[in-house]
Amino acid sequence: MSSSFDVVIAGAGIVGAACALELTRSGLRVAVADPAFPGAGATAAGMGHLVVMQDSEPQFRLTAWSRQLWHELAPELPAEAEYLQCGTVWVAADPEELAAARRLRDCAAARGLLAELLDAAELAEVEPQLRPGLAGGVLIPEDAVVYAPAVARWMMRRAVALGAVLRQGAAVVSMGGGLAKLSDGTAWSASALLNAAGTDAARLTPGLPVQPRKGHLVITDRSPGFLRHQVVELGYTKSVQALTGESVAFNVAPRPTGQVLIGSSRQSGVCSAEIDRPILEAMLRRACAYMPGLRQLSAIRAWTGLRAATPDKLPLIGPHPQIKGVWVAAGHEGLGITTALGTARLIAAHLTGRAPEIPAEPYLPSRHIDADGAQSHG
Amino acid sequence: MGEKVRIILNGRECDVPAGATLASALLALGLTHFRTSVHGEPRAPLCGMGVCQECRLTVDGRMHVRACLLLCRDGMRVETGTV
Numbered sequence: 001m002s003s004s005f006d007v008v009i010a011g012a013g014i015v016g017a018a019c020a021l022e023l024t025r026s027g028l029r030v031a032v033a034d035p036a037f038p039g040a041g042a043t044a045a046g047m048g049h050l051v052v053m054q055d056s057e058p059q060f061r062l063t064a065w066s067r068q069l070w071h072e073l074a075p076e077l078p079a080e081a082e083y084l085q086c087g088t089v090w091v092a093a094d095p096e097e098l099a100a101a102r103r104l105r106d107c108a109a110a111r112g113l114l115a116e117l118l119d120a121a122e123l124a125e126v127e128p129q130l131r132p133g134l135a136g137g138v139l140i141p142e143d144a145v146v147y148a149p150a151v152a153r154w155m156m157r158r159a160v161a162l163g164a165v166l167r168q169g170a171a172v173v174s175m176g177g178g179l180a181k182l183s184d185g186t187a188w189s190a191s192a193l194l195n196a197a198g199t200d201a202a203r204l205t206p207g208l209p210v211q212p213r214k215g216h217l218v219i220t221d222r223s224p225g226f227l228r229h230q231v232v233e234l235g236y237t238k239s240v241q242a243l244t245g246e247s248v249a250f251n252v253a254p255r256p257t258g259q260v261l262i263g264s265s266r267q268s269g270v271c272s273a274e275i276d277r278p279i280l281e282a283m284l285r286r287a288c289a290y291m292p293g294l295r296q297l298s299a300i301r302a303w304t305g306l307r308a309a310t311p312d313k314l315p316l317i318g319p320h321p322q323i324k325g326v327w328v329a330a331g332h333e334g335l336g337i338t339t340a341l342g343t344a345r346l347i348a349a350h351l352t353g354r355a356p357e358i359p360a361e362p363y364l365p366s367r368h369i370d371a372d373g374a375q376s377h378g
Numbered sequence: 379m380g381e382k383v384r385i386i387l388n389g390r391e392c393d394v395p396a397g398a399t400l401a402s403a404l405l406a407l408g409l410t411h412f413r414t415s416v417h418g419e420p421r422a423p424l425c426g427m428g429v430c431q432e433c434r435l436t437v438d439g440r441m442h443v444r445a446c447l448l449l450c451r452d453g454m455r456v457e458t459g460t461v
Contacts, residue, residue, distance in 0.1 A: 221442050222416070222461040257416050258461060298442060 005031045005165070007351065008180040008190040010172035010204055012038040014148050014340040015329050016196035017155035020164050022344035026352050030164040031190070032156065033182050035171035035200075039152030042198050042336060045217060045305020047253045047261050049230050050144040050338045051088055054107050055237060058314055058362030063335060064113065065358050066342035070144060073341065080150040082256045088143040089118070089127055089229040090236075091134055091250070091290065097234045098135040104234070105138050114141050127231055129293045137234070145230055145253050148337045172197070172204060178325055192351055194327045195320075199271075199306040201330035205320065209368045210331045212306040214270040216280050217263050220297040224258030233290060236264070248283040250290040260297060262287050264334075266307075273304055309333045310368070317346050317363035321371045327351070328365045383452040394450045401426060401433045401445035404456075412445060414459045436460045 007023050009016045012034035020032045034040065050070045054060045077083050092098040101117060108115035116139040123130060123137045160166050170184040175193035195205050202208040236249040246267045253261040265283045267276070280302060288294050310316060310331035320326040327350065329343050346363065349356040381396040394403035401423045404412070411420035413434045423433035426446045433445040436457040
């Protein structure tokens with residue numbers, strides 16, 4: 001086996017796997033190493049929500065474009081990817097949130113996205129399990145859900161079938177000088193070294209502004225028809241934006257099996273994988289407050305994962321400004337499943353010299369790291 | 379013959395022994411498809427003591443009830459093969 005490649009990728013999560021497939025399809029020789037197996041990290045602890053978010057213009061552009069790429073990819077996906085265009089229902093609890101719902105609808109409409117304002121009765125009709133007394137919401141019918149670990153596995157299988165090399169059970173422990181060293185002693189040379197290591201990104205490339213943000217998930221037994229859309233409280237955005245401390249938000253997703261995925265929680269700077277009982281309890285209480293019928297379902301598993309968070313809630317996609325030959329595709333926080341496809345296209349554009357399909361500047365790591373070595377505060 | 383109660387199995391009235399577990403009563407009626415696995419396969423009681431989860435069905439609108447742990451009651455509505 002050759003040990004010289006065009007690109008070595010650290011990490012086979014959804015982002016690394018999407019990059020591997022896109023770069024291999026672009027004709028590059030790619031090798032990927034993952035400390036476990038494809039989709040084993042944060043990819044397996046996400047809800048698989050393919051969602052357009054509009055907190056900032058760059059976030060909107062990357063998520064909307066990526067969602068479009070998911071729509072295009074959907075017919076190719078295998079059944080185990082469980083792609084389901086279920087739409088998102090953003091729930092407004094009170095008149096204040098209903099005003100926010102109206103702004104969300106107007107914003108989406110102005111950008112050419114389908115979005116439908118729901119009054120209280122319409123909300124109850126689209127999701128009958130929601131408690132009575134809610135103010136309304138917004139339905140975004142083109143959002144979807146996917147079973148992300150299966151997609152990461154499939155992407156890596158496709159990439160390997162096209163000639164990529166995958167090393168499982170070995171982490172990239174250092175990259176630089178055109179060389180990636182693996183924990184099993186392997187050394188791979190490549191002109192481009194791509195750090196897609198998620199929350200390990202800053203360990204592999206010191207100075208990257210990526211911090212862990214722990215989340216909890218619960219899955220129930222099967223209850224077909226209980227839930228029709230991904231349903232999220234409008235307060236979710238507040239939970240996401242609080243950069244420190246702990247927060248929970250009502251966020252549930254239907255699985256094709258009829259199971260219900262229940263999220264979400266955020267704890268900054270926590271690295272342990274253990275279930276945090278008080279946070280789990282707060283998360284489930286919040287879910288049951290919005291959707292009382294959840295109490296009748298049995299939770300069959302609870303688990304955690306670490307999102308890779310950046311200070312400005314945008315991922316790092318592009319060349320490392322100080323270390324020649326090192327590239328970054330990390331820091332996707334809770335949007336890594338959605339934005340994996342756009343990320344892969346941007347990285348491929350960078351590495352092949354193609355023009356990027358959306359402006360690449362907002363995601364460049366150089367916005368946080370000066371070329372002379374200091375971490376900037378921009 | 380002991381006392382009987384009448385249950386409604388998939389919309390059909392059936393007389394079953396009072397005091398029998400729902401699982402044993404349904405097996406005695408010849409039923410072999412209690413629930414449907416996630417991959418669409420028919421499943422039936424295996425352990426008979428509440429552990430294996432294979433005899434789950436819907437009782438009076440409540441899903442995932444283990445038939446082996448439930449005694450037959452008059453008027454009980456039972457649906458099989460739902461989940």
